[in-house]
Amino acid sequence: MKTIGRVAVPIMQAHRHGKTLTPALDNTDAIKPGAILAFSVLRNETIRLPYFLDYYRKLGVNHFIFVDNDSNDGFMDEVSKHQDCSVWHTQASYKAAKYGVHWLNYLLKKYGRGHWCLTVDPDEFLVFPYCDSRTLLELTAYLDQEQKESFFSIMLDMYGAGTVDDAVYQKDQDPLAVCPWFDATGYYQDKRPNFNEWWVRGGVRRRVFFADQPWHAPALNKTVLVKWHWYYAYVASTHIVWPNRLNRPHFQDTLAPTGCLLHFKYLSLFRDKANEEMERKEHYADSREYQRYLEGINNKTVLWNKASVRFQSWRQCVDLGLMTVGRWF
Amino acid sequence: MRLAFVILAHNDPDNVLRLVKKLSTQDDQIVIHWDKNSRLDLQALAQTTLTHEQKAHVHFCRRVAVAWGRWSVVEATLAALKKVQSLDGAFDYVVLLSGSDYLLRPVTGLKAFLSRHPGKEFIECVDPEQTPWVVKGLVKERFLHHHWFSWRNQRLLFDWSLATQKKLGLKRKLPGNLKPYFGSQWWALTGATVQKVLMLSQKGTIRRFFQSTWVPDEMFFQTLVAAVAPQESIHTVNLTFYHFDHTGKPLLFYNDHFNFLQQQNFFFVRKLSCQAHLLRDKLDHFMADNPTASVAYLAKNMDEYNPFIAVQWRGIPNRRVMGRQTDAWYGDLEWNKTPYFVILAYPQAQLQPLIDELNTLPGIHCFGDLFIGDRIEYGSQEWAHPLYPADKPALRDMKRPNFLVDLIKAHPEHLLGCVMRLPVGNEMERIVLYDPQASIVFILPEDAYLPEDQHPLNWQCAFQNMIMHDHINEARQANKPFLAINTRGHVIAHESIVRLKHTLLALRDSPVTPTTF
Secondary structure, eight states: OHHHHHHHHHHHHHHHHHTTOEEEEOOGGGOOTTOEEEEEEESSOGGGHHHHHHHHHHHTOOEEEEEEESOOSSHHHHHTTOTTEEEEEEOSOTTTTTTTHHHHHHHHHHHOTTSEEEEOOTTEEEEOTTTTTSOHHHHHHHHHHTTOOEEEEEEEEOBOSSBGGGOOOOTTOOHHHHOOEEESSOEEEEEOTTTOOEEEEEHHIIIIISSSSGGGSOOOEEEEEEEOOTTOEEEETTTEEESGGGGOOSOSSSOOOOEEEEEOOOSTHHHHHHHHHHHHOOSHHHHHHHHHHHHHHHTTOBOOOTTEEEOOOHHHHHHTTSSOOTTOO | OOEEEEEEEOSOHHHHHHHHHHHTTSSOEEEEEEOTTOOSOHHHHHHHHSOHHHHTTEEEOOOOOOOTTSHHHHHHHHHHHHHHHHSSSOOSEEEEEETTOEESSOHHHHHHHHHHSTTOEEOOOBOTTTSOOOSSSOSTHHHHSOOOSOTTTOHHHHHHHHHHHHHHTOOOOOSTTOOOOBOOSOOEEEHHHHHHHHHHHTOHHHHHHHHTSSSGGGTHHHHHHHHHSOGGGEESSOSEEOOBOTTSOBOOBOGGGHHHHHTOBOSEESOBOTTOHHHHHHHHHHHHHOTTOOOSSOBOOOTTHHHHHHHHTTOOTTSOOTTOOSOGGGGGGGTOOOOEEEEEEOTTOOOHHHHHHHHTSTTEEEEEEOSSSSSOOOSSGGGSOTTSOTTOHHHHHHOHHHHHHHHHHHOTTSEEEEEEESOOOSTHHHHHHHOTTEEEEEEEOOOOSSOSSSOSSOHHHHHHHHHHHHHHHHHHHTTOOEEEEEEETTEEOHHHHHHHHHHHHHHHHSOOOOOOO
């Protein structure tokens, strides 16, 4: 019964919330079999878009599918320049759609079946073993060969040397130039029983914004790359995916490759975002998380610390134990 | 010397044609078998992309629908060999390649090598009785029983038919006087031997036998060549570098493998990733710069690969692994391989002189009580970990073993230790007793149960002794060596401090295995 519920409920919810989506730009005819697709829910992120598309195109993503939650910053003008993007528009509540999960599940079910699907926010950049010399297609081919359907990664919160307001981001810029620092240690992992997911917390947000109640710090584990089947579903953002086996980071007997998601949240853009989210209250737990962030920004908190590490390459993440190569030679 | 290259290909036409272009520079001929399952017409594509001169070297043979591990692989090879036979002129060698192979050294170098070994057959012929060649899975069952079903698509039927035949005791015999040999699918044979093998393959009994074996492509040619060619002419290494991983899948090579492939003394490599254009470019450059590069002998060099696999199997020692913890209780201590020491004392012991004395030693630092209270007692601010401010104990308490490991890792050149006054009241007092990296020192109260002037029984002293001895017993149960120091009037004697200093200096200087990626 539980299993049936876990299959049926997300599908029905995805179907219900999928109805609120209207296609605004449909290039999905161009999707070839075996293509790697990227899915993303966004709102007013146009400034990040050019570099985002560029980065993932170089990694090997063939088509981008966006859910535009009522952006008003010229998103459509920007995105319609690109042949490999499709956009669904909605004015419905982000919160009601379980923070975008139902929209994603709907589109993943419709277009992602049989494809390797990357579900990332526009401020998340995937780094995987050998990503400077191998493509996503080679990674997914390896996982296919090893009969693994998902790729585990943890989120690394990146920040600049000054306050959040000092990290000014320009269009087309590599966000690493603005926010090259991250916390190399201070990560906690626990296995949780419900979906068998590894629950990772830590990084700068725990250290600065949740120092007094670190157990409330948001999850950093993400399973962003999944070979999608019709009955698969994201449960809580991309932190948890159903069926449970997809949450498994490694093979049964040995280590599998895992990745890191560089997360560029703490740019100067973040102030407006946090202000807006405080009013909209469309985020998790009544945007309580955003309240803490806003306090931090207003107090001109410097996220940088003596123990911060400048990001260099994927090899550095392996050396720090944040990522594994597995036995992928 | 004139060569014929046979290429079996089923996908990635661009790289197949790239290989063809590379092979068609001299007067050699190339026969391509293009899988019938592919909808693309490679012949038509070759017509448009190859130059007129290249086209003169390239021939296409009858197409067979190839299924992995089945007779059709051999059938496709035989079809290509027949095409070779029908071409004008004789060939000194016929080389079997796959579409995802590439050259490690130029054809000129290959010819020089082959002319230094005239008449040798470069084919792996391994006797399954003597050497295990198959990495994983069926070995003798491959030919001792009939295999009518596909292992990939009809796994249940495959297993069922094999189990039934085994149960019924049905065994097959090789036709004639053939003796089975195994080996890699890829080979280079002399023209004369190829003729003989083709003649032999016409025989109905041999064909029928191999039609229902499992993975005949790793048996058919090996067995027939061993039958027709003299034993001493068979050089049981082939010209293609390949490696199977522990599950029996061939290793795939990517753009970053140029240096690794350079170390391999072979002429071809199997198999390259479809997207490894840069690797192919680099190999092209190498061959252009060294047009006569050859090798003295064929040999693998796995010095880079073997340690990599040995280490990566479980994770790099002394390094955290995300998403793999067998004991969550231990946190990061599970993979910590850096030694540290812990001084377990009873509450009234005067430890400050001991700590001060230890901190004068070079390369050793002893913290105060790290795991108790609302402040983290680093001692002095310069020893505080930047990620764990002394006034934010919640960060420490979220996972105390991780805090300890982070602290140890932050000072790699020091032997670190800390004090714990028992009872600590959290899991750390037990964890350190079981952690193999922890060196334990007990500071014990004197056995003054019955002082003359006070109570009839010194309850506090008895209670502290009980707690201390509980921990000592637990350490004994865990087979953990420890040092015990008795105080006198809560003061640690000077000679005990000296003894402890010597022990810790020896621990500091004991070799710690360095770990590198």
